[in-house]
Amino acid sequence: MAALEARESELESFRGEARDWLAKNFPPSLKDVDVAMQVTGGWKPTGDAKLWAERMGAKGWGTPTWPKQYGGGGLSKEQARVLLQEMGRIGARSPIGGMGVMMFGPTLLEYGNEEQKSQHIPKIVTGEIRWCQGYSEPNAGSDLAALQTRAEDKGDHFLVNGQKIWTSGAQYADWCFCLVRTDKTRKHEGISFVLIDMRTPGIEVRLIKLISGNSPFCETFFTDVKVPKENLVGPLNGGWTIGKRLLQFERAGLGGGGGSQGRMEGRSLEQMAKDYVGTDERGRLADTDLRGRVTQHLMEARAFTLTLQRAQAESKSNQGPSAATSIMKNAGAKVAQDRAELTLEIMGHQGMGWEGDAFTPEEIVAARTWLGGKAVTIYGGSSEIQNNIIAKRILGLLDHQ
């Protein structure tokens, strides 16, 4: 009991410390501005954004629980939660993000050797170096282990030849964590996890344009690319385990965007529906069928949020990992896509704008979000693959012969 109280009061004193530091260092002009999103989108921060990124990077608070020895915040989980609460209170978003923070860093901390960690982690912490993910290939998507990009052993280096596709942010990335084939005779046991400097000669990046009009990702070609041996993470042919661990971090961070429901900027969905569709004399949405579907969606979104909270509470207590985590990706993706479809339907013709003054910025964003959001059931393990995983790993059903 006394120990618990001591911990509580320690946490409260940390809260004071965090609050003071944020008051001194957070530029108020960035209230509610998602700097990290802009940075991963290829934008170099300037002015206040730059200042904020530098300060958070130096403090290590963009990666609050990472070890201090590599520049991380060195905070406990509880302290990190307090920090997030304090940032949320003043509308401060972390300016440090991207694949390095979300998935590669945590994986390297587990599997990297000392040199690799000292070389790469501090630069993820400060947001100096941007990473991209070289996993998918034209013939290796859901069946990722079918990948063919070859890394031949040439003594002190690997010679890499092949093609990756859907490489998000490759056009901006400084480095790529990559799954390559080092043994053709075995499928899963012939894959290695290597780190490739994107400035190495022989790498070519071509933009791919999406249905939403953006080009967030690329085809990445490797022609006789020399990768030093010290860039191999973990054992030779041991890359599959590491690659899968990284996917766990990726999926944990995804939740299909459904988690951000409550934090959506602008009008709520129900308000938007009232504004576009109108209400009857009792204040109810005039279109009763739409009203029913909006409600069904909002209730599903609430159920999803409650499940996120439950999984969090369960993983904090000593019940082990929560079974609920396995459903997050699909459930969250459905919430996000339903929301986008309903938004478009509510806006009617006004939701069909691509660009131009006939449409409000909110309307254009709705259309683009709707299109871009179709990806959430495809990447990070498609919905079908998630269902396979639930069926096999959680429910114990066997593979089809």
Added chain:
Amino acid sequence: MAVLTEEQTMLRDAAKSWVAEKSPVTALRKVRDSGADHAFDPAAWREIAEMGWAGILIPENYGGSGLGYLTLGLVLEETGRTLTASPLLSTAVATSALLLAGNDTQKETWLPKFAEGKAIGTIAVDEGAHHAPEKISLKATKDGSGYKLSGKKSFVADGSAADLIVVAARTGGKPGDANGVTLFLVPGNAAGLTREKLKTVDSRGHANLAFKDVSVGADAVLGSVDQGGAVLESILDRARAAIAAEMLGAAAQSFDVTLDYLKTRVQFGQVIGTFQALQHRAAKMFTDLELTRSCVEAALNAIDKNANDVAALCSLAKAHASDTWHLVSNEMVQMHGGIGMTDAHDAGLYLKRARVAEAAFGGASYHRDRYARLMGY
């Protein structure tokens, strides 16, 4: 599964082993086939009371344990798993009514008896084919210092067995008005009350009640005259969360039984669970069950904490549990093939109870509409 205290874990484990030993699904079959008087086994109800479950909501000074709704939900989840027929839920609803609106005398009269299982309680709200607490028309007219009740109540759970019936009646206004509803405590054996036992698909005890000039004293008024509508909603919310817990347990069991079958039934030389068409439907059911659990636990918790969004969360829990069990009970029959259609298999029992529970205290569409109203659109 919510993070439980040691006491809650013990109680849940006790419930698990009791239902396995004393109240498997065969117990419901026995009740059904023997034509038990009130469609439950009195011996089982006695044991339930002896284990203290009837007193989970009741404060210690009235002979209960005062552990609250989340704890009650844990027990109902387990009894739901085996479709245990007992007046536990109905009595818990009557208990909630007394806790929310009863005066000291009313509580002293009934709560100790409820806690001991010496009395059964229930609530009588609906008068037609659908849950519609705003449409109450059963009339209570002033008669000396007391009242006379006349009208009908339909599909009252454990209505024939109940010693105490919480009756929602109209003392003013007209059906549809928010004001003018008053709650009365009416003994089950009141003169002028006729109780018609219903034969329903779920083989549980339901009754239609007819009130003909049923006289009650002023001391039968629960809460305040004409102002019972709000507290009625609070009572119903507790009922909705509680039955959602029962439904969660029953849906989880329907799923577990089905999953087991997917792992054992062989066709085309392999267990049918290897077919992806079935696997993905199983994954969908599992996903829905996880979401339902979050909603049910959040609603029960909100009641215990007296949170300000109890109403919305209870509607969410009831709607979600209804949709999920609806799906799972249908899939249970379908994935069992022909055997699922037989009376000898349990699938039908789950399917039948599912629909009754879905309709009780408002079905999914009722609660979606209510949720929308609560959110102001």
